[in-house]
Amino acid sequence: MxxxxxxxxxxxxxxxxxxxxxxxxxxxxxxxxxxxxxxxxxxxxxxxxxxxxxxxxxxxxxxxxxxxxxxxxxxxxxxxxxxxxxxxxxxxxxxxxxxxxxxxxxxxxxxxxxxxxxxxxxxxxxxxxxxxxxxxxxxxxxxYDTALNTVVDCIDKIRDTASSHNRLFFVEVMGRDAGHIALNAGIGAGAEEILIPEEDLGLERLLDSLQKSKASGKSSSIVVIAEGDKIGKNVFELKDYVEANLPEYDVRVSVLGHMQRGGSxxxxxxxxxxxxxxxxxxxxxxxxxxxxxxxxxxxxxxxxxxxxxxxxxxxxxxxxxxxxxxxx
Amino acid sequence: MxxxxxxxxxxxxxxxxxxxxxxxxxxxxxxxxxxxxxxxxxxxxxxxxxxxxxxxxxxxxxxxxxxxxxxxxxxxxxxxxxxxxxxxxxxxxxxxxxxxxxxxxxxxxxxxxxxxxxxxxxxxxxxxxxxxxxxxxxxxxxxYDTALNTVVDCIDKIRDTASSHNRLFFVEVMGRDAGHIALNAGIGAGAEEILIPEEDLGLERLLDSLQKSKASGKSSSIVVIAEGDKIGKNVFELKDYVEANLPEYDVRVSVLGHMQRGGSxxxxxxxxxxxxxxxxxxxxxxxxxxxxxxxxxxxxxxxxxxxxxxxxxxxxxxxxxxxxxxxx
Amino acid sequence: MxxxxxxxxxxxxxxxxxxxxxxxxxxxxxxxxxxxxxxxxxxxxxxxxxxxxxxxxxxxxxxxxxxxxxxxxxxxxxxxxxxxxxxxxxxxxxxxxxxxxxxxxxxxxxxxxxxxxxxxxxxxxxxxxxxxxxxxxxxxxxxYDTALNTVVDCIDKIRDTASSHNRLFFVEVMGRDAGHIALNAGIGAGAEEILIPEEDLGLERLLDSLQKSKASGKSSSIVVIAEGDKIGKNVFELKDYVEANLPEYDVRVSVLGHMQRGGSxxxxxxxxxxxxxxxxxxxxxxxxxxxxxxxxxxxxxxxxxxxxxxxxxxxxxxxxxxxxxxxx
Amino acid sequence: MxxxxxxxxxxxxxxxxxxxxxxxxxxxxxxxxxxxxxxxxxxxxxxxxxxxxxxxxxxxxxxxxxxxxxxxxxxxxxxxxxxxxxxxxxxxxxxxxxxxxxxxxxxxxxxxxxxxxxxxxxxxxxxxxxxxxxxxxxxxxxxYDTALNTVVDCIDKIRDTASSHNRLFFVEVMGRDAGHIALNAGIGAGAEEILIPEEDLGLERLLDSLQKSKASGKSSSIVVIAEGDKIGKNVFELKDYVEANLPEYDVRVSVLGHMQRGGSxxxxxxxxxxxxxxxxxxxxxxxxxxxxxxxxxxxxxxxxxxxxxxxxxxxxxxxxxxxxxxxx
Known part of the structure; x- marks a missing residue:
């Protein structure tokens, strides 16, 4: 007993x-x-x-x-x-x-x-x-559910301005070892590409995907990147890489940080x-x-x-x- | 085939x-x-x-x-x-x-x-x-998930003012035949009492519960009521009933209505x-x-x-x- | 000194x-x-x-x-x-x-x-x-500024569903003696008509205005009503009146109540x-x-x-x- | 004429x-x-x-x-x-x-x-x-008013987690030439320090202020930094500088970016x-x-x-x- x-x-x-x-x-x-x-x-x-x-x-x-x-x-x-x-x-x-x-x-x-x-x-x-x-x-x-809503709210706001201009937006979200947030918030926010720790997309495929996206008539694109993505570059290095390889793009970066841990x-x-x-x-x-x-x-x-x-x-x-x- | x-x-x-x-x-x-x-x-x-x-x-x-x-x-x-x-x-x-x-x-x-x-x-x-x-x-x-968030956001705001005064708040939510919204949003918003179509709580128990709530030291209470609650009174009739039986209470009513169907x-x-x-x-x-x-x-x-x-x-x-x- | x-x-x-x-x-x-x-x-x-x-x-x-x-x-x-x-x-x-x-x-x-x-x-x-x-x-x-945002957020949600159906929505807001909230939130939310304590619009003009609104091609309309509006009917009486006189309309009511006093x-x-x-x-x-x-x-x-x-x-x-x- | x-x-x-x-x-x-x-x-x-x-x-x-x-x-x-x-x-x-x-x-x-x-x-x-x-x-x-609300909402969320830990948060906001957003959102969000393009606070004073803030019993601090702040360091350089000089601090960075331009x-x-x-x-x-x-x-x-x-x-x-x- x-x-x-x-x-x-x-x-x-x-x-x-x-x-x-x-x-x-x-x-x-x-x-x-x-x-x-x-x-x-x-x-x-x-x-x-x-x-x-x-x-x-x-x-x-x-x-x-x-x-x-x-x-x-x-x-x-x-x-x-x-x-x-x-x-x-x-x-x-x-x-x-x-x-x-x-x-x-x-x-x-x-x-x-x-x-x-x-x-x-x-x-x-x-x-x-x-x-x-x-x-x-x-x-x-x-x-987790709250954090997803926080992330999509932020990206929705970015999308408002994205759809007004022709731009590429990189949004870094939390997830050093797990891509749950990036993957689900990326789908929820309608991201064109999602980089997660579990999957090495490869830089080539990213460039490919961005070019295809433009070819398909999208005027701007949002890429969601987990902190711990496999590509091994931080979000600012990634920006430099993409701008060097796709000079027609103007990349803007948001790093959401700890706001994802807070909120009601x-x-x-x-x-x-x-x-x-x-x-x-x-x-x-x-x-x-x-x-x-x-x-x-x-x-x-x-x-x-x-x-x-x-x-x-x-x-x-x-x-x-x-x-x-x-x-x- | x-x-x-x-x-x-x-x-x-x-x-x-x-x-x-x-x-x-x-x-x-x-x-x-x-x-x-x-x-x-x-x-x-x-x-x-x-x-x-x-x-x-x-x-x-x-x-x-x-x-x-x-x-x-x-x-x-x-x-x-x-x-x-x-x-x-x-x-x-x-x-x-x-x-x-x-x-x-x-x-x-x-x-x-x-x-x-x-x-x-x-x-x-x-x-x-x-x-x-x-x-x-x-x-x-x-x-459904969005509607729950809409309802708890509204009740959170009511709670701010509820906790400043000694009051009783009735919040009518959607759900003519199903209490899912009332039940989940009620728990999420920390409602003291929840009235749903599936369950006839009875008016007596409601009065009881409100009195117990006061006795336990709560300065104000929120009651979430589904449109189709079993008690068979609309939210304004319920207000009159409670005020008649518990004259120390000042009941305020919100009817959320169609905002529950909208929103991002x-x-x-x-x-x-x-x-x-x-x-x-x-x-x-x-x-x-x-x-x-x-x-x-x-x-x-x-x-x-x-x-x-x-x-x-x-x-x-x-x-x-x-x-x-x-x-x- | x-x-x-x-x-x-x-x-x-x-x-x-x-x-x-x-x-x-x-x-x-x-x-x-x-x-x-x-x-x-x-x-x-x-x-x-x-x-x-x-x-x-x-x-x-x-x-x-x-x-x-x-x-x-x-x-x-x-x-x-x-x-x-x-x-x-x-x-x-x-x-x-x-x-x-x-x-x-x-x-x-x-x-x-x-x-x-x-x-x-x-x-x-x-x-x-x-x-x-x-x-x-x-x-x-x-x-005041916060309350205005609360009201327009609610009406924005109603508008989502309003624009999907052909309907008339009445939204009661605070303001027993002053129409500031109704007037500003009404403009902010794009209401078709605004009833305030300072101005007796008259029931005739309301009906007129709703008919004109429909004739102009609007599929649905939102009317913001201050608690203390001059017409002297509460929002549910107003609904009955309009439905009796404009039977093509299906009126839905929201009473925002004390959520307007709360929130961050x-x-x-x-x-x-x-x-x-x-x-x-x-x-x-x-x-x-x-x-x-x-x-x-x-x-x-x-x-x-x-x-x-x-x-x-x-x-x-x-x-x-x-x-x-x-x-x- | x-x-x-x-x-x-x-x-x-x-x-x-x-x-x-x-x-x-x-x-x-x-x-x-x-x-x-x-x-x-x-x-x-x-x-x-x-x-x-x-x-x-x-x-x-x-x-x-x-x-x-x-x-x-x-x-x-x-x-x-x-x-x-x-x-x-x-x-x-x-x-x-x-x-x-x-x-x-x-x-x-x-x-x-x-x-x-x-x-x-x-x-x-x-x-x-x-x-x-x-x-x-x-x-x-x-x-402008909308952007201020966006920024304070984000910082409120950061504050939730800030008050749970002992940390220093740097939040970069827009304003290459004007500190209006940083100054007003900083006050609105209760930031401990605000860096704007119009005013060269000096790095010394920043360190001073952070130490005073800690001494006064604050468990964590939020610093709002306009993109175009006078100090001439970007937010990540500033983080390195502060961590080098105040090793007791763990600095976390958010870069809000274009979400400030969007939203309802x-x-x-x-x-x-x-x-x-x-x-x-x-x-x-x-x-x-x-x-x-x-x-x-x-x-x-x-x-x-x-x-x-x-x-x-x-x-x-x-x-x-x-x-x-x-x-x-």
Whole structure:
């Protein structure tokens, strides 16, 4: 029989993403609903080590469902990588009566959670929060849908002016290792070409594609480029390359940067956050540990943290074909 | 062996929804990609009867992926309900060399398409376009995700002022027969109570819930009400009822209306539209007919039109529980 | 020589509006800049009576410049209308060392401030915060510009669907006594007709205008109606009237309601709030009292509170003509 | 007595800006209102030379009031700088019966218009359309207000994530020669420091200011940098410089680029466009020429084109002080 959970700690860790606050709110209110106490841990694992805790009741999370960022703040913790750091963190939790932990973050955060469980047998559950959608075991990570909307909104504005002039626009989006954002936002925004880390398009094909695009009667083109694209040039080097090879083109660059991590979460991300938070807390109550909650086939599911960490969230290659067809 | 498709007609029918233009664009460009001709049929079935057609090439659909509404316009057609009307429509298609049809719309539009196929053996494919998400055979209809974002944006603004005063806000959203919008947008917006057609909450429980909400320390509350809620009172009658029974409350009403059907589609709706358009055209090319394309378990699928029409898209009852927990 | 100001109190009163938080932030930081203390008074005059005060330093107002609503909350106070209430309020201020007051609100709030000054010789400055733009002595009140954008965004969405069907849309906007919102948002959104409190268009002319609009080839029309329009019918009665007299029309209604008071302030409102806050505090420091700060001819100005209260902010009648021309 | 105007030509020229379509619509409908014909000239002066004209009636401009970009497209014309080019353009206008011209654009476009008038005595009026707000004779150019909102929306999103981490964000905005956007959007977004072309802050002061900001308890800072800032380093060089000198900082860069030129115009820009279009056409009807219409002191005014071109639109230096106070 599992030990009864009396107090849950919740933290956000790693790069923040829209929907993290909605997830915190869900964890806090699910605890209240089941008459369990809840404390917020500030600044991720670092705050756990420093004992930066705050009791949270249902009214502590009023009016945050729609806020970007994370009220618990996030930080990367060097100390938590040391046995001493984790020991201190554990002592703080025990001292505060916390007997289970919900970690909202990405791969790195889950690795920390799993290690913490291994060392201290402490119950942990993960909620996938990152805009990159690069986590195995869930079709959608918190913040991904919002980030897509942010990117297409920006490109829509660029398109207004693109269609007034004859120009080529390069838009760099986030995604060092995963092209989910570039691929989906590129299709959504009607980009003529999309460069992603998973696929080496090759510079030749890019030039080809741009020339074909012009030949087909398009007066201007938008290229979406993931930070981590395979071509191995940054967006400004790419601009120079294209202008050198296709002198008729005038290339303009936008680097969206961290705005993609912020903003009010979409309805999808808020509902997802609410559902995942409920499942995380109720799974802890049921005595489960070491899982990540996620959404698969429209259902909330549990994936062992170990698999979530090791597995890779592949892009849907059929979307590459859809993108090709769409830029006909 | 299926007859080779040479020219596809595409129309939008019934209430319009964001993403219809993205779907039209996808159909047109998929045709071009496969060297098939495409014509746009204006004003739905009525335009089919009147021969209101226009040849469409890939450049005809430039810069519409992000536009709300439908460039083909939509209309309800009384004439198409008569055998004479449908005969005339069929003659027009044959005369124009159209040999397959993509219908973007809801249940009613699909019923017309199926009848048309039965009578003339004409190949038809349906794409679910409606904000209500009330179609069997797809987890998401085109426009639904956008409508949810529209509703939560409006309620977020109301919440700003709600949290400044002590007030009760009633927000009426679309959904005559289906509570998908009310339920999901209600959770997303952090509504205290949600009234939907599928569930008779009862007036007593509403009063109870509002009083509990106040007792728990909430300074103001938002109630989301679907047009077709079971309580059988319109939103202004409900206001009078609550003010009569809970005189401490000052109720303010918003009726969102048709803004929910418009607006630039979300990235999700645009990608969905692109994928469904590709599948619809390629299924026709493969000789298939009488199916609706949809998204199920993150994959594009085919559902027989007959099932799509007869089946019912149920709300996820687990969300009612999530909503309850969230309003703790 | 004026008494040196050492501690300023700031409150928001009446209906809230976007930009109030930016104004609070400006007051607080201007105080800090000049080494003056500042306290926030919660819930307007009611909080003044109840001593609901909080010390505010520059970090107390981090990250609120972009938030709708008011962190100090607002309330209407019956007690402040009594001499006893005001006496209590004054005692609280004196006890806390507050020696000057900035009131962010509308006419009613300024009347209270002026009375308070008259009775106790207490220095007061007003900042015009209301979405209605109905205050004499400033071309723009805080929140008005934001509310206009909220309204046109909503009507843009309605227009998407309007242009797909043949329909008539009635949109009720705020403005019980002043047509500024209806008139400007109506022009901005391209409404075919605008009904405002200042002008009795007459029902006949409305019908005429709608028929002319149809005759000119418009497939659908949008009518913007201020709550307080002169015609003396509410928007649903108006719908019935028009449908009875022009049976070819199908009228759909949106009642925007309190969403117009919320939302993240526009850049214009934020800059305006910043400028007005600086001027309010620096005027108090210079020994001035009983003025409202405002923006006139692109400059920050002072208007005696008495004039601000008595004067009327007229609509620009030239805009009525512009509206007529635009709906050609 | 002025020659009666019978047909007005309208064009957009130079970099496009939100509100240009609303201005085109206003010109077209004001012509119709006064029973004057109107033609649209595509691609600015280049289209004038090539005779790329289209008759425009009131229905030609349906549903464009809210669209970014310009339906007439814009282009820079080398040919128009030659006497031959201008002669050809004039012949085309005469041949088409056009007897007056409305030019929507910036300084360069006005210079062309003035030259055209000088050479051929052709009546011309200018409407200031550029996001940079750098035109003498108007407090606001078309598109400026919208661009400010675009920039603050982006920075708000960055702020969400900024407040979660301890970071420094550099945001590059448009403004090669004018700091209006950087200064106003910087204040609106609550930037800690603003670098503009008009003011050489000096690198030392920037480092100082960032250190003070940290010392005052701010966990992260946002710096808004105009493209043409005086410091003479591009934003990436600036990042390297700051990171070298303040190693505790992790600098992240966003380059907003052309999204600032697009997007649906704000209500303010739409109303302004409507008013300016009416005034431009009615001034031509009254026999006036060689003026720019503008908004000064809340009124629509005329400024001789020559002055508009030669004069400089200064930034409001009081805003520099407001910015300083706000970053206390």
């Amino acid at each position: 599992p030990k009864t959970i009396k107090k849950v700690g919740v933290l956000t860790s790693g790069g923040d993403s829209p929907g993290m606050n909605a997830a915190i709110r869900s964890v806090v209110r699910t605890c209240a609903y089941h008459n369990i106490e809840c404390i917020g841990i500030y600044r991720g694992y670092q705050g756990m080590i420093e004992g930066d805790f705050k009791e949270m009741g249902p009214r502590s999370v009023n009016n945050i469902v729609n806020k970007g960022g994370t009220i618990l703040k996030s930080a990367r913790s060097v100390d938590f990588r040391t046995p001493e750091g984790r020991k201190k963190a554990h002592e703080n939790l025990v001292k505060s009566g916390v007997d289970a932990l919900v970690v909202i973050g990405g791969d790195g955060s889950f690795t920390g959670a799993l290690l913490f469980n291994t060392e201290f047998g402490f119950p942990v559950m993960g909620i996938p929060g990152t805009i990159d959608n690069d986590i195995f075991g869930t079709s959608f990570t918190l913040g 979460p979409s309805c999808f991300d808020r509902v997802l956050a609410s559902r995942l938070g409920v499942k995380a807390v109720e799974s802890l109550i049921e005595g489960k540990s070491n899982y990540m909650v996620g959404l698969q086939h429209d259902k909330v599911t549990l994936t062992p943290l170990e698999q979530a960490i090791k597995g890779k969230s592949e892009i849907d290659r059929e979307l590459l074909r859809v993108s090709d067809i769409m830029s006909t | 299926p007859k080779t498709i040479k020219k596809v007609g595409v129309l939008t029918s019934g209430g319009d929804s964001p993403g219809m233009n993205a779907a039209i664009r996808s159909v047109v460009r998929t045709c071009a990609y496969h060297n098939i001709e495409c014509i746009g049929i204006y004003r739905g079935y009525q335009g089919m009867i009147e021969g209101d057609f226009k040849e469409m090439g890939p450049r005809s659909v430039n810069n519409i992926v992000n536009k709300g509404g439908t460039i083909l316009k939509s209309a309800r057609s009384v004439d198409f309900r008569t055998p004479e009307g449908r005969k005339k429509a069929h003659e027009n298609l044959v005369k124009s060399g159209v040999d397959a049809l993509v219908v973007i719309g809801g249940d009613g539009s699909f019923t017309g398409a199926l009848l048309f196929n039965t009578e003339f053996g004409f190949p038809v494919m349906g794409i679910p376009g409606t904000i209500d998400n009330d179609i069997f055979g797809t987890s998401f209809t085109l426009g 589609p979300s990235c999700f709706d645009r990608v969905l539209a692109s994928r469904l358009g590709v599948k619809a055209v390629e299924s026709l090319i493969e000789g298939k007919s009488n199916y609706m394309v949809g998204l199920q378990h993150d994959k594009v699928t085919l559902t027989p039109l007959e099932q799509a029409i007869k089946g019912k898209s149920e709300i996820d009852r687990e969300l009612l529980r999530v909503s309850d927990i969230m309003s703790t | 004026p008494k040196t100001i050492k501690k300023v109190g700031v409150l928001t009163s009446g209906g809230d509006s976007p930009g109030m938080n930016a104004a609070i932030r400006s007051v607080v930081r201007t105080c800090a800049y000049h080494n003056i203390e500042c306290i926030g008074i919660y819930r307007g005059y009611q909080g003044m009576i109840e001593g609901d005060f909080k010390e505010m330093g520059p970090r107390s107002v981090n990250n609120i410049v972009n938030k709708g609503g008011t962190i100090l909350k607002s309330a209407r106070s019956v007690d402040f209308r009594t001499p006893e209430g005001r006496k209590k309020a004054h005692e609280n201020l004196v006890k806390s060392g507050v020696d000057a007051l900035v009131v962010i609100g509308g006419d009613g709030s300024f009347t209270g401030a002026l009375l308070f000054n008259t009775e106790f010789g207490f220095p007061v400055m007003g900042i015009p915060g209301t979405i209605d733009n109905d205050i004499f002595g400033t071309s723009f009140t805080l929140g 302030p526009s850049c214009f409102d934020r800059v305006l709030a910043s400028r007005l806050g600086v001027k309010a505090v620096e005027s108090l420091i210079e020994g001035k009292s009983n003025y409202m700060v405002g923006l006139q001819h692109d400059k920050v100005t002072l208007t005696p509170l008495e004039q601000a209260i008595k004067g009327k902010s007229e609509i620009d009648r030239e805009l009525l003509r512009v509206s007529d021309i635009m709906s050609t | 002025p020659k009666t105007i019978k047909k007005v030509g309208v064009l957009t020229s130079g970099g496009d800006s939100p509100g240009m379509n609303a201005a085109i619509r206003s010109v077209v409908r004001t012509c119709a209102y006064h029973n004057i014909e109107c033609i649209g000239i595509y691609r600015g002066y280049q289209g004038m030379i090539e005779g790329d004209f289209k008759e425009m009636g009131p229905r030609s401009v349906n549903n464009i009031v809210n669209k970014g970009g310009t339906i007439l497209k814009s282009a820079r014309s080398v040919d128009f700088r030659t006497p031959e080019g201008r002669k050809k353009a004039h012949e085309n206008l005469v041949k088409s019966g056009v007897d007056a011209l409305v030019v929507i654009g910036g300084d360069g476009s006005f210079t062309g218009a003035l030259l055209f008038n000088t050479e051929f005595g052709f009546p011309v009026m200018g409407i200031p359309g550029t996001i940079d707000n750098d035109i003498f004779g108007t407090s606001f150019t078309l598109g 115009p704000s209500c303010f820009d739409r109303v302004l466009a409507s008013r300016l279009g009416v005034k431009a056409v009615e001034s031509l009807i009254e026999g006036k020429s060689n003026y720019m219409v503008g908004l000064q002191h809340d009124k629509v005014t005329l400024t001789p084109l020559e002055q508009a071109i030669k004069g400089k639109s200064e930034i409001d230096r009081e805003l520099l002080r407001v910015s300083d106070i706000m970053s206390t």
